[in-house]
Amino acid sequence: MADAFESRIDIFLRMRPIEKNLASYEVDHDDGRVNWVVPRQAATGMVNHQRERYSFTFTGILDTDCKQDLVFETVARKVVLGALDGFNGTIFAYGQTGSGKTYTITGGTERYVDRGIIPRAISLIYSELANRSDNCFSIHFSYMEIYNETGYDLLNPDHETKSLEDLPKVVLLEDDDTRIHLRNLSAHLAMNEEEALNLLFMGDTNRMISSTPMNMASSRSHCIFTACIEARKTGEDVVRKSKLHLVDLAGSERVSKTGVDGQILREAKYINLSLHFLEQVIIALQEKSQGKSRTHIPYRNSMMTSVLRDSIGGNCRTVMIANVSIAQEQLEETISTCRFAQRVAMVSNQVMLNEEVDPNIVIKRLKQEVKDLKAEVMFLRGEDVDRGPLTDGEIAMVKNQVNAYVYDLSPEASFNCGGNMLHIRAAFQAFKELATAGVAAKRCSNLQGNGAHMEMSGGSPLHETIQNLNRQLQQRENEINILVSFIRKREAGITRANAWTQVDSIQLSGRTDSRDSGFTLDENKALLRKKYGEAKLLGEGANKAREMINGLKVKIEKRRVERAMEDLVHGKTSILHVDVEEENLILQIENEKKTYKDGFSKLRDLKREIEHLHLILEQSRSKVQASFLSITLFELN
């Protein structure tokens, strides 16, 4: 393990925009300072009657107009890149219900630009992998919800999930070295961004479905999305293992203010208790950092603090986002969130590069070395050379070895066909067969495909994908329309006010219900159609550029032939140099290539966006179905 270095937890204040009843406050961005102004007569409860101004300093302030992309760049980029370098990272959002924690961590579910930190982190991770091709990466994702001190695995592909209780329960275990293990929490390998995003959407859908009908469980639960990253430099025995936690904590409001009782009070106590224990951990760490003789940090008191032990006071680069509302009536909670953040800022973590030698790799490498050396010795001694030709079985074995070697893309792939010349010749023959088969196949595919991998019309892969997506979209649209119209009819017919009182309370709290979903669905469908149109245009543009390139290539060839002929006639060698006309043509090709590349990369981004929109539509469909079921169940009861 490398040396540890001290790193304070960065704290950022994010202010949720609202339209009415704004609190009075001033922001100084240069100093990262915010002053909340509390009118004397309005001060109640924990706010001191004597003070009017409450001042807090942060690492940075993300004001009401700060968009999701800037939030990601400011808060998350460094932590995500650090995780790829082998440093643990955590980003957690803390704040009262409705202050924008989920919006910050996961993002809004309706527009692509509203993507939160998790989907953006996934994009960054996979685009970075392409720049780090000297490393072999494997990335596993987990997603857990902690509700009433029980963990639930959100990455459960079972479509029958109807409530949180249907999800597998996660058990916390501690080994002899006091390391925490989570039994029953699945970890899924994702080879690319698309696979990782699918996992995220699966988790979010389970999170959403399990919090219906209308119990608002998500406000009262903690959600932890984790990427376990393993990286190994090609040809080295050292492995870097890091964890990136992206955490959406439960709402931090005080129970006394919410005026709840019964089951909800019990839940609120659990949640407040776990946040209380988080505060206890922070206070203990703060005292430790001030040199007070305190050795016990009470991590074990709650599941959330146990899981996030490394993130707070341990080996991790941690960032906290304090989400606050700027509403006048929320000022008390807002100030309390700021106070908590100030405490967190005092905590120091001990960060280190998580690097270790993997004994399995060393053993595998050494075994291979021994085998190679033995074969070399045999070869040098000239042993086994007087035997007859290789049998068919032996030749088949050499071919198998060659195939296994060629198709094993791992950096450890090595080849050893034994120590005699007969085997070596057979191996060369097998390599030659593979190589000539590859050349023939390439020639054949060039003839058939004519290099047209960007074709937007008639039978190309992209065209087929778009057609498939269109068909799926149409099918989804039909299903959604049936459900939405069913719900709307039902809404008109329902006279029992109770049912809608519950729905309205959900709406008031800022959540979308089935009726909203109907409108946003229409919006997203329209957007999707627009994106398909854009994709078609881009494809056509790229195709045109490709045709231009082909035409220019033909012209260059022609020009070269002409010049070669002239050289032949005049006994010169000017063909060895590029002439002005050819230079011009090359320049044009470069420009067309640029147009082609730009179009292609825009098309790739668009494809990503279209896939994202499909997932959003899919999620809205589940939401509508879940709401439909809950209303039907409610009526039946």
Ligand SMILES: Nc1ncnc2c1ncn2[C@@H]1O[C@H](COP(=O)(O)OP(=O)(O)OP(=O)(O)O)[C@@H](O)[C@H]1O
């Ligand atoms: N910065 C923002 N810009 C625009 N809308 C926002 C912003 N922050 C939050 N919202 C909206 O406010 C509402 C509440 O936000 P959100 O659900 O993220 O709060 P929360 O703190 O996660 O609440 P809970 O604790 O109940 O889960 C949502 O409709 C969300 O889209």
